[in-house]
Amino acid sequence: MLDLLPSLGALAWTLLAVAAVLVGLSKTALPGLGTVAAALFAAVLPARASTAALLLLLILGDIFALTIYRRHADWPTLVRLIPAVAVGLLLGAAFLAVSDDAWVRRGIGVILLVLMTVTVWQKVHPRIKERSQKRRRIERGAYGSLSGFTTMVANAGGAAMSLYLISAGFSVKAFLGTAAWFFAVINLTKVPISIGLGLITPATLVLDLLLAPAVVIGALIGKWIGARIKQSVFEWAVIGFTVVGAVYLVI
Template identity: 50%
Template structure:
């Protein structure tokens, strides 16, 4: 903590507010916070600190949207999530900060490209897309991997849920429960890698009020948000957050 400058604290605080807002309104905006934390903190420390802050936001999101979850969709995804988490843990244990930082950026850009492709193809489709068992398992595995390595599983779930044509409240409830359970599962993996320590706990505790503030604003905003606006903001946030991570 002592190595963080005042300007860096301001950036981290704003990113914490954005995490809370993303958890209760526009999930894709969390990618911006991932980028900010990865740029300001050592990359491994950033993943652990964000995980703790995401859990704060998860608790708030679940408390607000607990009745809106589609548990049928979640049951089809969850079995494949654990292998994705294990693979992500292996990557975290073997790569250095520079490689991990660029990997996060590449993952975000890849997810952006996939979202653009599917959105363009399904522009006039009104019925939910039918996913095979293998494709659904693939979504779960990729969500587990990306959230373990880069805390960037949100865009994967966004693609999946948008293809299912879920309404806004069902979307928010399903996302809230999925990532609450997923982030709880990630805690022992992160602890086993030595990422949860005194420094990350203290940093997260200092920034947690920002998450609460952002979540409150997000709840109010979500009730007024149009789906078209949601889609556009997610795409813009994803590309803006990914590009800086790929630069030298």
Template identity: 55%
Template sequence: MSGAVDLAQLSILSWVFMSVAALIIGISKTALPGAGSVVVALFAVAIPARESTATLLLLLIVGDLLAIWVYRSNAHWPTLLRLFPAVLVGIVLGVAFLAVADETWVRRVIAIILLLVVATTLWRRWRARGADAPAAAGRVAAGIYGTLGGFATMVANAAGPVMSMYFLAARFPVKQFLGTAAWFFAVVNVAKVPFAAGLGLFSVDGLWIDLILVPGVLLGAIVGRLIAGRMSQRIFERIVIVLTVGGALYLLW
């Protein structure tokens, strides 16, 4: 494994950013999916963008497993099966991009992906107003969202906002949303591990960072479970949208 992460040279501010990110990972997986874009931004600022993708990936898998345990009976499998083929295509495209992209381009694409998510978020919410049927149920929508989500997750671990908008448009109740998202990201993130390893994105120092930050993910998951149990559907949907927009703007800044 190789990488540019160096534990000895990480600043206190970098550790603060990553610790906050670990807490948000736990909360986002069990309560507020849109918060994931903030995590991407914090890690991209704390450590080199290419290495942040792999280091963050393992923490996300920990969060996914916790979310599966919490919402193990709430997944909507027909939706998942419809999405996975397109996601695989997106992952392959992301691998090809990472093989040729330098640090600057990785950062730029992270920002562009999140901007596209913001635009898609607002457009689909406007289009779905007053509709009786789920707006994201079709195969075309699944193909578009799945491919973009697969590319975004491979390049920047930024599929959370993309897929949150898909699940919102499908009008899932809070627990079904979170359960479906938990299984979706667990499968996708585990599938990404060999690709990331093949690209040499993992490093020994990155793995130590993950080990140190795991307790923060656990704490966040506990907090998120408490929040989700007290949140209405309407508030949940609004928070997801606001966090998605906020994460994109933060990264650009």
């Protein structure tokens, strides 16, 4: 990949810089933007290389998110998600080791669109939110495993988790705090797996070093937005950005 960096043109670097800013914004204000950032990276870099490069920038964004929202996390929710997410991560790692990920991206996009439809339906029909404990366990397992798988394969786990937290009725700060801890742990877990698969290279580190300031800028802008955004605007923004990212994965 080192020989690829000098060949990147102005447009490619601009898209990568915009994506890096969106990473920062997604961690501290609008989680749905993370899927858009993943789409931009995949449009500029080879799919496997883009996954590794974006991972390290996401970890930088996680640091800012934890600094701002770490006290607002819902720990019981995080603990209950661990088994399903672990299964998803292992399945995603196995898939990356043996398969091309083009077709599975389309499948992930379709699944996210279906989940988004269910989430919107629940918002429009509040009574649907009255769910049994068994149904909640099934939803937690489905969303958790999908989040683990999609974050390993396409760095798109934020979309599935965002829809889950919205459907569970989390406030803005509780949402961001819970997501911050969740993805900080998940992304750190992915590092040794990515190294073992040969996805993180010296070229990856050089690229991320150049893009790191853009993540910081996005995170600081997101901090300002997160302190002011209304709950309803936040929820619909997350849903809207998730749709954009899912459509990209489909096409």
